[in-house]
Amino acid sequence: MQDTAPQPASQNAFAAIADWIRLEQASGVGCRTASLLLDAFGSPAAIFRAGHAALAAHVPAAQASSLSAPVAPELARLLDATHAWLAQPDHHILTLHDPGYPEALRHIPDPPLLLYINGRRELLGAPMVAVVGSRNASVQGQANAQAFAQALSEAGLCVVSGMALGIDTAAHEGALRGPGSTIAVTGTGQDRVYPARNRALAHRIAETGCIVSEYALGTPPVANNFPRRNRIISGMSAGVLVIEAAAQSGSLITAQMAAEQGREVFALPGSIHSALAKGCHQLIREGARLVETVDEVLDAMRVSPLIAPARGPAQAMPDDTMDDSGALLAALGHHPVAPDELLVRIGGDAASLAGALLALELAGLVERLPGGQVQRVVRVA
Template sequence: MHDTAPQPASSRDEHALIADWIRLEGVAGVGCRTAHLLLDVFGSPAAIFRAGRAALAAHVPAAQAAALCAPMSLDTARIVEATLAWLRDPAHAIVTLHDLDYPEALRHIADPPLLLYINGRRALLSAPMIAVVGSRNASSQGKANAEGFAEALSRAGLCVVSGMALGIDTAAHEGALRGEGSTIAVIGTGPDRVYPARNRALAHRIAEQGCIVSEYALGTPPVASNFPRRNRIISGMTAGVLVVEAAAQSGSLITAQMAAEQGREVFALPGSIHSALAKGCHQLIREGARLVETVDEVLEAMRVSPLVRQAAPPPACNDALLAALGHDPVGPDELLARIGGDAAALAGELLALELAGVVERLPGGALQRVVRAT
């Protein structure tokens, strides 16, 4: 027998919201950039689907407008159903571009993902982050370097982001799991897949102690083109990227290039001139990456990063926002309910207050006003 008990209104609303976001991603011929354009114009996926063909055609080609007005496809409906079932696990979540805990640095890259599928500690999305990446076919010394640097960075309070590939990525996750900062694995498959299969045990540990992040829908297989694309998330979430070992044609160089384009710090460990696995790092250093030999050199640069800590004059404070914050910890969703308005605009105001030291983000994602002694 099917359970016919009605769902609470809030649960139904949340499910409808998630369904609209997944539907927007699934519309044939509508890519990420077009979706961002439409969200800027109409405000939300639900408003896009309510707009009508004529209103949509003022901003996108007629074929895309027609596709957006068509009913949800059966394939997308199946994905929505599977996703809602997946979300029953309390360790699973979906963070949309409009959610307050969407990583703020990632929100401002050229093409941020609309959705992030989360398996693990969602609160890590608000932590200061650094990426550690490198060759899949790493040397023993390279893996030892990655593990040692990642552990030290994690113990210093930075969350270490990598791609859960074999070699340097695996070593970085292993090291970071031993520190307080923990680790985030950004994967190129659906959140219900583990690739490579050899890292299944590691993936389970990351889901328990850290966080696995994917922009891809459930069931998405390990398609080769997904992995270079996911690299923009690895760099975009972070304040800097440390390349430990990389051959001349390594995919890690793509991540480093994206980091540079996004205004992130790029670090590279030097190696022997006789090692093929040092060629990529040496190329990055010639192109302007910061040569580092110790963790302290990385931490020194990260401490002055505007994405980790910014010394700036306090912004003009929104009195209504400060009043809504009060003096006790409050969750982002509750704060939005108190003050109303646009979630993305509120996230921007909160980030400015955080950087100015007026608001503190606590473990678990709650926010608290900081009152300075006078």
């Protein structure tokens, strides 16, 4: 029987990748310094052949010394582990000079030297749009993210997000339902899944979408890595849609990077009473495009739906589906409200209201917000 197990890349083929990893791992050498050296010497191999004196003409002496040093045992172990990782199906590494490297990302101010890829590499050449938002998202926000992402995917766009909890997770879930699929940009090495509760989602994305990281194998979930990976989310995408964001949300970093990179920024408005809408409202004040439907995003990006008509974020439930709870839902409206205020609107007693709200919450029609407020959940089309 013929052995069909994946084979490691040849030593000659991997040697070139190893030089890139060595450059990326060099102490004191970041993306910008590495790009400067690549412009001067042409390739990582040429950089390491140059010698201390030639390197010191372009970078400080400490960096020249780091680049001139022999391969340390720790780096050698990393190279061996990476070689073995590449032997697995659908595992790839793209360098900044690789023709398959995403062209839009290549032209940001500090493009990653390496992209570690798990999944469908061809998605990196697809038209992309990012969908991001709060980790502590509301039920309504998650429903909106899932609906928008699915419609964007059905229109042929690949949805990019960060695989965080909340809006990111909902966006990936929705995008996996369409042919455009999804790309998750992570802040850890490809041998780590963070957050751990998204492990099953990560496996699904690796099977039918793509997971991308600039970080070497073994890189743990370090806090500083996540804001930094946001430049990749925006850099690969033609536009960034922010669904929910608090005033200090990390999603605003992604939106800011997108604006600086010349990308379109979209923001979904929310209630003036919701803390999770303040970030989106800030973006709108600063020039982001206010959108209420997927059509508006597609029109701005000059994309026509390929499969199904684009859908708006939500449609109200017909009155005849609300049964006896209709009066309470109508009194709730579409803004967060404290139970005491709701009791003033509808009358009755607090115990009966608490029971009715609990029934609606169990039915998925109402959610409880921080601070004790409640809000109606609109079913997404």
